[in-house]
Amino acid sequence: xxxxxxxxxxxxxxxxxxxxxxxxxxxxxxxxxxxxxxxxxxxxxxxxxxxxxxxxxxxxxxxxxxxxxxxxxxxxxxxxxxxxxxxxxxxxxxxxxxxxxxxxxxxxxxxxxxxxxxxxxxxxxxxxxxxxxxxxxxxxxxxxxxxxxxxxxxxxxxxxxxxxxxxxxxxxxxxxxxxxxxxxxxxxxxxxxxxxxxxxxxxxxxxxxxxxxxxxxxxxxxxxxxxxxxxxxxxxxxxxxxxxxxxxxxxxxxxxxxxxxxxxxxxxxxxxxx
Numbered sequence: 160x161x162x163x164x165x166x167x168x169x170x171x172x173x174x175x176x177x178x179x180x181x182x183x184x185x186x187x188x189x190x191x192x193x194x195x196x197x198x199x200x201x202x203x204x205x206x207x208x209x210x211x212x213x214x215x216x217x218x219x220x221x222x223x224x225x226x227x228x229x230x231x232x233x234x235x236x237x238x239x240x241x242x243x244x245x246x247x248x249x250x251x252x253x254x255x256x257x258x259x260x261x262x263x264x265x266x267x268x269x270x271x272x273x274x275x276x277x278x279x280x281x282x283x284x285x286x287x288x289x290x291x292x293x294x295x296x297x298x299x300x301x302x303x304x305x306x307x308x309x310x311x312x313x314x315x316x317x318x319x320x321x322x323x324x325x326x327x328x329x330x331x332x333x334x335x336x337x338x339x340x341x342x343x344x345x346x347x348x349x350x351x352x353x354x355x356x357x358x359x360x361x362x363x364x365x366x367x368x369x370x371x372x373x374x375x376x377x378x379x380x381x382x383x384x385x386x387x388x389x390x391x392x393x394x395x396x397x398x399x400x401x402x403x404x405x406x407x408x409x410x411x412x413x414x415x416x417x418x419x420x421x422x423x424x425x426x427x428x429x430x431x432x433x
Contacts, residue, residue: 201363204370207377215362218386218404218419223354225305225388225402229326230346236282244280253323254282254344261338273299273331276339283346287329291414297334302387303327305350309387311407311416313427326390326400347390347400359419365406368422375410383409389416 205212232254234246245257262280264272270289277284287301288309302309312325324330329344360368362384369375388402404419414427 201367204367205363208366208370208375208379208381210366210381212363215366216384216386217362218359218406220358221354222359222386222404222419223352224404225308225310225350225352227347227350227400227402228398229400230348232344232346237280238282239284240280249323252345255341256344257341258339261334261336261340263336263338264333266337269299269337273301273339276331277301277329281329281342281344286346297332299331299333301329301331303329303347305352305388309385309407310347310390310402311387311405312390313425355420357420359404360406360417360422362406364422365408365417365419368417368424369408369410369415372424374413374415374424374426375408379411381408381410383407386419389418 202212204210229252231251232248233251234248234254236254237244237246237256243259245259247255249255258280262276264276269292274289277287281287283303286303288304290300290302290309290311292299293314298314300314302311304310310327312327314324314328314330315322324343324345326345327347329342331339331342334340366375366381366384375381385407387405387407389405390400390402403421406417406419408415408417416425416427417423418425
């Protein structure tokens, strides 16, 4: 046997093994650094913005999608205080009601007194929850709910020559004396949840989406963050609406919808006050 040749082969074999082991070690180390870097990045984003991760709400990983359709609205749906309400409809999708006499609300407790008005005057009133008050337009926004989850929509949707409110919205119009003068309403029906296999974004990940797009800077304040669904605006009466889960995040006076499935972000064109 040529021991010199055998020795050379063994040396190269051990060298190849060492190179392979070194490559494996570097690969594992690199992967660990990538994961750590990502996690640290999110942690830094939260820390720079004074957000306590332990206090953020959680969204169930199996929340899935919500489906439904636009209710065909009509004046006959008004069954409470009907004699003081003048109602018309827009394409059978939107109820538009003028009150014969304005109904006063408590300026210092709009949420409670407006909720009472909705229960006593508005069709399906118990299905709506208070959302926000737009100081500029003096509109109070309520959103429809499903199993305690709010179904958010954009306040206004342009369609051909008409302007609609979002498919899940109820907007109360106030005058300068904080009295309800009229309201617009749309309603979703045949609501049901559909399970899906996609993982949803956590609250921290949703916040990082806003930071990456410069919607949430370190000098800004996160005023609220909530889970819910998003009713897409493109629909017609009777057609199926697919509503993905979302994070609704209020940064200063702006509200952003972050799709919890694909991470897309939409800014709500609404001058909002709590």
